[in-house]
Every structure is written in C-alpha cells, then in structure tokens.
Amino acid sequence: MVGKVIPLENVLSPDLLATRITEKYIQWDTLRQVKKMDWEEIRRYVYATNTTQTSNVVLPWKNKTTIPKLCQIRDNLFSNYTATLFPKRKWLEWEADTADSNSMDKRDAIVNYMTWVVDQPFFKLEAEKLIQDYIDFGNCFATVEWKDMRVEQKGKTQVGYVGPALRRVSPLDIVFNPTAENFVESPKIIRSIISLGELKSLLERMSNDENQTEYEELYKYLKEIRFHAQQFQGDWMQKDRLYEMDGFTSFRAYLQSDFVEVLTFYGDWYDPYEDTFEKNRVITVVDRHKLINNRPNDSFYGYPPIFHSPWRRKQDNLWGMGPLDNLVGMQYRMDHVENMKADIWDLVTYPVQKVKGFVEDYVWQPGEKIFVSDEGDVELVVPDVNVFQSNMEIDKIATNMEEMAGAPKEAMGIRSPGEKTKYEVQRLENASSRLYQNKIFQFSDFMDAALNAMLELAQRNLSAITSIRVFNDDFQTTTFQTLTVDDITGVGRIRAVGARHFAEQAEMVQNLTALTGSGLWATVQPHFSGITLAKILENIFDLKDFHVVTPYVQLAEQADGQRFIQAMQEQLHQEAGTATGMGEDYDVNQQGQFSPPPKSPSPLGLQRNPPQTATPTGTLGTQ
Numbered sequence: 001m002v003g004k005v006i007p008l009e010n011v012l013s014p015d016l017l018a019t020r021i022t023e024k025y026i027q028w029d030t031l032r033q034v035k036k037m038d039w040e041e042i043r044r045y046v047y048a049t050n051t052t053q054t055s056n057v058v059l060p061w062k063n064k065t066t067i068p069k070l071c072q073i074r075d076n077l078f079s080n081y082t083a084t085l086f087p088k089r090k091w092l093e094w095e096a097d098t099a100d101s102n103s104m105d106k107r108d109a110i111v112n113y114m115t116w117v118v119d120q121p122f123f124k125l126e127a128e129k130l131i132q133d134y135i136d137f138g139n140c141f142a143t144v145e146w147k148d149m150r151v152e153q154k155g156k157t158q159v160g161y162v163g164p165a166l167r168r169v170s171p172l173d174i175v176f177n178p179t180a181e182n183f184v185e186s187p188k189i190i191r192s193i194i195s196l197g198e199l200k201s202l203l204e205r206m207s208n209d210e211n212q213t214e215y216e217e218l219y220k221y222l223k224e225i226r227f228h229a230q231q232f233q234g235d236w237m238q239k240d241r242l243y244e245m246d247g248f249t250s251f252r253a254y255l256q257s258d259f260v261e262v263l264t265f266y267g268d269w270y271d272p273y274e275d276t277f278e279k280n281r282v283i284t285v286v287d288r289h290k291l292i293n294n295r296p297n298d299s300f301y302g303y304p305p306i307f308h309s310p311w312r313r314k315q316d317n318l319w320g321m322g323p324l325d326n327l328v329g330m331q332y333r334m335d336h337v338e339n340m341k342a343d344i345w346d347l348v349t350y351p352v353q354k355v356k357g358f359v360e361d362y363v364w365q366p367g368e369k370i371f372v373s374d375e376g377d378v379e380l381v382v383p384d385v386n387v388f389q390s391n392m393e394i395d396k397i398a399t400n401m402e403e404m405a406g407a408p409k410e411a412m413g414i415r416s417p418g419e420k421t422k423y424e425v426q427r428l429e430n431a432s433s434r435l436y437q438n439k440i441f442q443f444s445d446f447m448d449a450a451l452n453a454m455l456e457l458a459q460r461n462l463s464a465i466t467s468i469r470v471f472n473d474d475f476q477t478t479t480f481q482t483l484t485v486d487d488i489t490g491v492g493r494i495r496a497v498g499a500r501h502f503a504e505q506a507e508m509v510q511n512l513t514a515l516t517g518s519g520l521w522a523t524v525q526p527h528f529s530g531i532t533l534a535k536i537l538e539n540i541f542d543l544k545d546f547h548v549v550t551p552y553v554q555l556a557e558q559a560d561g562q563r564f565i566q567a568m569q570e571q572l573h574q575e576a577g578t579a580t581g582m583g584e585d586y587d588v589n590q591q592g593q594f595s596p597p598p599k600s601p602s603p604l605g606l607q608r609n610p611p612q613t614a615t616p617t618g619t620l621g622t623q
Helices: 016-031 033-047 069-085 104-118 121-136 196-206 212-231 251-256 325-349 385-404 424-432 434-461 502-516 521-527 530-540 553-576
Strands: 005-007 092-096 139-148 151-153 156-158 162-169 174-176 188-195 235-237 259-271 276-286 290-296 306-310 352-356 377-381 466-472 477-483 492-496
Touching (some): 016 259, 016 290, 033 069, 033 121, 033 325, 069 121, 069 325, 069 385, 069 434, 092 104, 104 121, 104 162, 104 434, 104 466, 121 139, 121 162, 121 434, 188 196, 196 212, 196 259, 196 290, 212 251, 212 290, 306 434, 325 385, 502 521, 502 530
Parallel strands (some): 005 235
Antiparallel strands (some): 092 492, 139 306, 174 188, 188 259, 466 477
16 A cells, blocks of 8 residues: 555665675674574573573473583683683783883883773773673673763862773674684674764764764754654565664664664775775764764774684684583583483383273372272383483583583692692693683783773873872882873883783792702702792792892891890890890890800801800899
8 A cells, every 4th residue: 555665765865885884794794693593502501590491492301400511611711710810919011112111110100000990890890791702602802992980060070080991892793704814904893782862972072163064964864764763654665684683673663762773894995886995994884874984093003902812713714612612512412311311210200100901090109009800900111220320421421511611620629539749739730721721821812902902092092190099019008190191101012911821830830849859959059049049939929019039138137137136135234234244145034044145156157256254143133
C-alpha cells in the first residue's frame, strides 16, 4: 500500500567516504563471525550454572550438572597474572637513551609522574579488564585518552585528576585487517555507542570558529532523521547490511533509541573511487553514513596509540587464540561424563522395572508386596556398575585442562608428588612455569607500549604546572612535587619491570645460594668480588631506594659502635664514682660489681692492649 514503505534514500543523505568506511567495517566484522561464536561459547561455559546454558543442552541426560572447571582455570590465571604483573607498588623504571635524559632529576620526575598516574584507581580497573580479555578472548586491546576530572562549581574549579588514562577496547568493538604484517601497520576501526548528549559534546569539542555552523547543521540533521523514525508509522526498506546495527533489531529501532553508533577509523586510507591516499588519519563516522571528522593523527609516534596483545600468536592471522579455546571440548566431555554417571546412579537406585504378565498395581518402595499371576513377573534391569570408574576419567580431564592452560600446580599451592631436595622445589617450579612466564612477558610488552603512549600523551597535553603526590618508601611519608612539561620530556622509554625478570631473579638467587654452600665455593671465592655480589643482590631484591649497600659500611658501623660503647662506659664510670688510673674500662653488672669487657678485636683488626691492673673485686660504695 502506498505510504506504508519508505526507502532509506528518502530520509538519509550519506557521505561517500563514510559509507566506504562502513563497508570496510562490515567486511572485516564478517570475516570474524566464527571467532565471535567461539567467544560466546567460552563465556557461556565460564558463567554457566548448569548445562542448559551451554552446548551440552543437547545431551539426553536427566541430570544437568556442570563442573565449573573452565571458570576455575580462568580465575586461577587471572589471580596469578595480576599478582605477578603488579607484585609491588613501584614497578616502573625509566630507561634513557641520552645522557641528558638520564640525569637523576629527569629520571625521578618521569618515574614519579608515571607512578602517580598508575596509582589512580581507574588504571587498575582498566588493567584488570585487559587481563580478563587476555584470558577470555585471547586478545586484549588498549588505547590512551586524556582525562579531565575537574568540576566547575559557581565560578571555581574543583581539584581533580587531569592527565593520561588507560582505556580498554573490547575485542567485540574493534576490527582490522587480520592478514596484515603486524597490528601497528594494520588499519583499524573502533565501534563505540554513546548517547545523544555525548555526541553533542563531541561535536562541540571538534568545532571551531570556521566549522561551527557546519557542525550545528550536522547535529540538526541527525536529530531530524530520528524524528522521522519516531513519527513515521510505516515500514523502512533497506537495501543491504549497511545500516544493520549490532545490538538493535533494525535501523529504525536504533534511530528510535537514545544511542548513537560512532565508527572511528585509524590508519592509512586509499579511496579507489576518488583515487586519493591519506596517511595516518583519524576518520569518524556516525550512524554509518555521516562523516563528522577527518583529521591527521596527533601522536608523535607516527601511528595510532592502539595496542594489541594475543595470548597465542598465529603466523598468518593477527587474531590470537586464548588459553580457554582448546579446553571447551574437554569441558564438554567432563560435563557429559559427570551427568552420565549421575544418571546411572539414578538407574541403580531406581532401576528400570520389566513387568511380565499380569501384575497388580504396586508402589515401588522398601517392603512393598507385589502380587502377580502364575505367568506374571517383575524384573529389575540394573545397568553395569563398572561405569562408576568414570571418576578417574573426570580427574584426568581436569588435570590435563589445568596443565594445558599454562598454570602449573605450584601456582595453585599444590605441590607435585615426590620428595624434593632443598633447591629442587624452586628448580621444578621455574621449569614448569615457563609457559606461564612467557605469557606474562607478552602482556608486559603490551603494557610497556601503553605506558609510553600515556607518557607521550602527557607531553602533548600538559600545559600548566602539575602537582603530584609522591610517597617516600624510606620514611613512609607523602610529599608533593610540582612538574612541568620539560620535566617529563626525555629520550627513552618506560619499562614495566615489576615482574619482567621474576623467574630469572629467583633462579639466580637459588643458584648463588647453592654455589656458596657447595665445596666448589672455597676454590672460586678468591675470584669473586664481594661488592659486586652485594650489588647483584641489591638489584634483585630491589633495595636501591634504601641505600643499604655501601662498600665496607659494616666496618664503619662497627667502629662507630665501639666508640659509642666506650663513651657510655666512661659516662657510667663518672656517674658511679669510679676511681681513675685503672688503665682499663670495666662494666658494672646488675649487682654493682665491676667486670672486664669481652676481649674482641677492633673493627680494623687491631688487638686491644691487655689490662695493666688487677681486676677490682669490691662493690660500689665500699672501695
């Protein structure tokens, strides 16, 4: 009927570049549909409370129990990754590439500023989300943004955090060319859903005196098409998937909501229709058909600050595999065996009854009498009880799943069987956790790139003097330091070293301890430098801030101790009225009697002179 159907072309006025970006987003998103289905199945098993919520629902069993082994492995990996990546408060250091950037003031300023940034509570929340993506999806993505948390109130500005922030990008909201050589060079499109109010604020930040009218017209146009979608009562006709929004039943339902989809393209763009090439661009599209921004990337690095870390890398595909991907089938098998065993238990307890001939009605219960005719009979069909040995199979599957996920038993506090020598436990733990440490190193490299992007963002946007809070570990006090852009600008990079060499450091301490306790130590000891060994231990135990390692400091402290003892003895003798000329210092015990001090060598190896007088035997007040 006329007036019941309206083509989209009569309402929308699409931009050519915006539709090209949208087509590329649809193409890359279509290529990963199988991957998205696998992610959904994994998440169903992780959060399932029974098998009706998983693919095991097709099994014909009465019992619907699910053993949350996949969830336990996920939680175990998450807790251990978190504890290993952030084992202490200070886990950053500055590695300078020039002498000017390696000065103490420059190094302290950069480390203190970045420590203050990562101490913000929202950084840890985002980092934990990234670790969860690293485990659940096998891929984690992050970018950086400038955050201004100040609030203006009646002509004054409330103090709040102003600085770089880490922002997690959901693997479901980013697409890219998976066949590119590496993720940095691959163009990317990030999808985000914002409200109409946020869109208006975004357009206001983008506008200036030259394009303010243009952005006002654009916002008015976006409001009008939503008005048409709410007022027109007929059907909307779409030609293809160009306007099919994820999470909405139709494009019209999307327009009737209070949300706006924004597609942001990062990278080099070549338009074959216009034969134009643009390098390192940031292109923003709204409603999949309208261009709102096309600008060069502001980053100093020459590439967009978007970073990716796969759990298991693939040679020809940038999308990685996760630790749980290969375990879904084993989880399926475990639930299958568990419910099959439970159903057989039910059959043994309440067996199938085979009734032959005429049998009066009866109730199946203990002590029940069954009346049958001459040819009637009741037979119980009991299944084979050997299937109850399936408990061993379930335990074996659970053990294999734990090991294949890369989480050693020692990481859960479970010691492997067998007697161990003094250092064998540490050696076996280091060997069994190599896969685990390798995945930690991969995520640490990912965090390094994100932290350096945060520092670069601060160097571009920090415009005024900033006061930061600095915690002094030596004195357990808090001070405040003022910084400028020049203070945090240097040639070098931030390193997340909190857990980078955790296993190697533990193994080095173990090997040094074993060497010094062996018979070989007496032969090689003359060739080892004690000062160098002390410096090694200072670095391993992270004691540089405490300044406990100084060459021969113990001798100086012993000399100071001896001088303090002699001064106290002389003061005690004066107070007790001790006669002079004894030629030797004496102590006074609790009974008020004199006793000679122990004959210990001096700090410099010199022997004390023997006493020249006899030991007095009198008591105080009687001499």
